Amino acid sequence: MLRMSLGAVRDRWHLFAGALVAVAFGVGLVQSALQVMAATDQPSLPPGLSGLERSRIRDGYAGAATLLGLSVMLAVFLTVFVVSTTFGFAVAQRRRELGLLRLIGAQRGRLRLMLLLEATLLGLLGTAIGVPVGLLGTWAQSTVLIEVGMLPPWFEAPWVQGTVWVAAFVGVGTAVAGASAAAWRASRVSALEAIGDLPRSFPVMTGWRWFWGLSSAGFTVLMVIAAQAAGDFVAALMIALVVMISGSVALSQLSPIVVPVAGRLPSLVLRGHVVTDLARAGVLHAVRRSAATAAPLIVLVGLLAGLWGVFGSLAKAVGEEQRQLITADLVVGGRVADGPGIAATSEQTTVPVTIVTTSGKKKRTTYSEAVGIDPAGYQRTHALRPRKGSLDKLSGATIAIGPGMAVEGYQLGQSVTATIGTRRQVLKVVAIMPETLDVTENFFVPRSLTTGVAGSTETIVRAAPGTSAKELAERLRAEPAGGTGAGTGEAGMGARPGDPGAGREVRTVQEWAEAKAADEQRDDTGIFAVLMGLAGVYAAVAVVNAVVMAAADRRREFALARMAGLTRRQVVGIATVESVTVVVVGVLLGTVVAGAALAGIAAGTAQTYGVVVVAVPWRLLGLLLAGSLAVVGGTAAITAWTTTRFRPVTVLSGRE
Numbered sequence: 001m002l003r004m005s006l007g008a009v010r011d012r013w014h015l016f017a018g019a020l021v022a023v024a025f026g027v028g029l030v031q032s033a034l035q036v037m038a039a040t041d042q043p044s045l046p047p048g049l050s051g052l053e054r055s056r057i058r059d060g061y062a063g064a065a066t067l068l069g070l071s072v073m074l075a076v077f078l079t080v081f082v083v084s085t086t087f088g089f090a091v092a093q094r095r096r097e098l099g100l101l102r103l104i105g106a107q108r109g110r111l112r113l114m115l116l117l118e119a120t121l122l123g124l125l126g127t128a129i130g131v132p133v134g135l136l137g138t139w140a141q142s143t144v145l146i147e148v149g150m151l152p153p154w155f156e157a158p159w160v161q162g163t164v165w166v167a168a169f170v171g172v173g174t175a176v177a178g179a180s181a182a183a184w185r186a187s188r189v190s191a192l193e194a195i196g197d198l199p200r201s202f203p204v205m206t207g208w209r210w211f212w213g214l215s216s217a218g219f220t221v222l223m224v225i226a227a228q229a230a231g232d233f234v235a236a237l238m239i240a241l242v243v244m245i246s247g248s249v250a251l252s253q254l255s256p257i258v259v260p261v262a263g264r265l266p267s268l269v270l271r272g273h274v275v276t277d278l279a280r281a282g283v284l285h286a287v288r289r290s291a292a293t294a295a296p297l298i299v300l301v302g303l304l305a306g307l308w309g310v311f312g313s314l315a316k317a318v319g320e321e322q323r324q325l326i327t328a329d330l331v332v333g334g335r336v337a338d339g340p341g342i343a344a345t346s347e348q349t350t351v352p353v354t355i356v357t358t359s360g361k362k363k364r365t366t367y368s369e370a371v372g373i374d375p376a377g378y379q380r381t382h383a384l385r386p387r388k389g390s391l392d393k394l395s396g397a398t399i400a401i402g403p404g405m406a407v408e409g410y411q412l413g414q415s416v417t418a419t420i421g422t423r424r425q426v427l428k429v430v431a432i433m434p435e436t437l438d439v440t441e442n443f444f445v446p447r448s449l450t451t452g453v454a455g456s457t458e459t460i461v462r463a464a465p466g467t468s469a470k471e472l473a474e475r476l477r478a479e480p481a482g483g484t485g486a487g488t489g490e491a492g493m494g495a496r497p498g499d500p501g502a503g504r505e506v507r508t509v510q511e512w513a514e515a516k517a518a519d520e521q522r523d524d525t526g527i528f529a530v531l532m533g534l535a536g537v538y539a540a541v542a543v544v545n546a547v548v549m550a551a552a553d554r555r556r557e558f559a560l561a562r563m564a565g566l567t568r569r570q571v572v573g574i575a576t577v578e579s580v581t582v583v584v585v586g587v588l589l590g591t592v593v594a595g596a597a598l599a600g601i602a603a604g605t606a607q608t609y610g611v612v613v614v615a616v617p618w619r620l621l622g623l624l625l626a627g628s629l630a631v632v633g634g635t636a637a638i639t640a641w642t643t644t645r646f647r648p649v650t651v652l653s654g655r656e
Contacts, residue, residue, distance in 0.1 A: 024123060029137055127171035204256040233601070262585045317613045323509055328509060353420050372447040388412045394449075403436040413428065541630065547635045548635065555643055574640075
């Protein structure tokens with residue numbers, strides 16, 4: 001049996017090439033990711049760093065480890081997906097061979113064992129290729145994480161022997177897991193397959209495919225309904241992540257059903273020409289081929305467009321929430337004194353702080369930033385109020401817990417030891433703010449505690465009734481930074497007295513909120529780029545693999561078309577137009593999945609903030625469509641041209 005498996009892999013290498021690439025890439029990614037994760041577990045910190053800098057670096061290490069963990073899980077999922085697609089296609093093409101084995105007495109268990117041995121050989125070969133790839137991947141992942149700012153420039157990932165064994169187990173395990181369903185289907189092939197071409201005897205939609213497709217679709221519908229009824233943005237956000245996965249699985253499993261149905265829409269324009277008519281027929285009737293090409297695109301577009309939409313919506317929601325929480329008109333860099341046209345101001349100075357809390361024998365040290373505020377001015381310009389305690393008590397040796405630390409277990413009346421600048425003192429917790437989407441404000445202290453400490457200052461300004469916010473903004477920009485209406489101080493954004501508007505930035509609250517949302521999305525872009533690159537590579541492998549395998553199975557079809565009078569160029573055109581149509585259908589169905597995920601977010605933001613806050617990734621969808629058309633269309637044209645290089649008579653007269 002082992003010899004037969006070796007022969008099958010050797011003779012049909014073109015069928016397994018895509019799966020081999022996926023396994024090798026998955027092994028390399030898992031090995032490199034685990035190696036980098038092992039290095040992040042014990043971060044190397046050079047001497048001379050402040051406590052806040054050390055804390056931020058550790059947070060970056062933790063974020064990198066989380067991202068790498070996500071990439072490992074995504075790699076395993078996509079590897080199993082590619083391998084299962086490859087073996088499913090291979091079994092469909094080898095049904096007569098498998099039927100012949102059944103005819104000469106091979107038992108079903110033997111056929112399953114043969115397919116699983118082929119998968120094991122594929123996994124071992126992929127592991128052998130993937131381990132050297134992992135060495136390059138370690139350098140590549142470290143470089144990317146350093147470039148996006150998650151890891152410091154001095155980061156290095158030393159060699160860890162154990163990661164190779166884990167990656168090898170993943171390589172063989174994913175190959176066997178991906179081929180298990182195809183091996184079971186292979187054992188169901190009847191002996192009659194050896195003596196006749198019975199295409200309908202081998203159904204595309206198996207029982208398990210129906211089960212997973214319908215159950216995932218039903219679960220997705222329930223989740224979309226739950227997101228609409230949740231009435232909470234955070235709940236809708238969590239549900240959207242689930243909908244992306246379940247919806248992608250549902251449509252990919254049901255692709256033999258939904259792709260021909262959805263394919264009727266673009267097929268409406270493919271009329272009136274022999275090439276387009278034949279391509280249209282191929283999309284609608286070659287169900288297995290169309291589904292194998294569209295399924296990876298559905299998963300790719302559904303996950304990437306959905307993730308980008310979720311990240312973008314979260315960033316926009318942060319800005320919208322902050323806009324609604326500020327009951328003022330302008331945000332000014334530096335200090336602003338009371339003057340004509342100003343109804344209220346709230347000066348906020350952000351400084352580094354070290355907070356030490358003690359619970360029994362346990363001591364916890366938090367390196368963060370504190371915002372020095374005047375409670376009265378803050379409450380006149382902000383709608384956010386404490387969920388426990390009162391900001392009116394924020395004076396003297398006191399502290400308020402900000403939204404960023406609201407769920408960290410601080411108690412009202414608790415004493416903490418705070419170090420601000422060079423002063424160390426015990427502060428009493430007098431207020432605990434509610435949790436918000438923006439977690440940058442961790443602690444609030446009286447402004448008197450930040451005097452003489454280097455930090456950054458901004459002032460929230462509310463215009464007086466009858467004063468235009470635009471006119472007030474122009475006046476604040478024109479006023480000397482140290483003159484009437486403004487103060488310099490140590491945190492006055494670097495302005496010098498007498499310089500008109502020197503260093504002063506004056507923005508409306510709307511502009512400030514939009515900038516905050518843009519900063520939030522910019523931070524997410526690096527994370528998304530890593531995941532998008534990974535998913536894109538796997539999708540390209542899966543789609544190219546499906547197109548190449550399909551073309552290899554269409555030699556007789558192409559030869560018959562040429563014998564019927566079509567030219568070689570027309571045959572290539574049919575294959576290309578058919579693939580392009582399937583790409584459009586796959587991207588369209590993936591967009592439906594992403595739209596279902598974002599629908600709940602739209603409802604959640606509408607009920608939470610009173611307005612719909614959704615980031616629709618139009619540019620990303622355009623890039624995905626263009627890239628997919630280029631890759632799939634080009635691959636289809638090249639493989640069709642290669643497949644038709646022989647004379648039709650030679651192909652039709654040859655033995656199978």
